[in-house]
Amino acid sequence: MNGATRKAQSMRQLQCPTCGRQFEEPASSSLPFCSERCRLVDLGRWLDEQNRLPCDWEDEEPPELTKEPEDE
Numbered sequence: 213m214n215g216a217t218r219k220a221q222s223m224r225q226l227q228c229p230t231c232g233r234q235f236e237e238p239a240s241s242s243l244p245f246c247s248e249r250c251r252l253v254d255l256g257r258w259l260d261e262q263n264r265l266p267c268d269w270e271d272e273e274p275p276e277l278t279k280e281p282e283d284e
Contacts, residue, residue, distance in 0.1 A: 230254050 230250035
């Protein structure tokens with residue numbers, strides 16, 4: 213692989229899943245996000261349960277939520 217091919221591969225354009233901004237892969241240390249801010253915004257969405265994985269409980273009973281015993 214020559215230098216030009218390697219450079220073209222390393223300059224791949226990506227789109228940030230949070231803000232939609234186009235950026236070059238080596239320009240971000242927070243991949244797949246364009247910035248640390250977008251990475252933290254995405255994490256906040258998961259923690260606030262705005263993002264969820266789909267779950268279909270029709271086939272089985274949902275798991276019982278149990279409370280862990282407190283240390284006395």
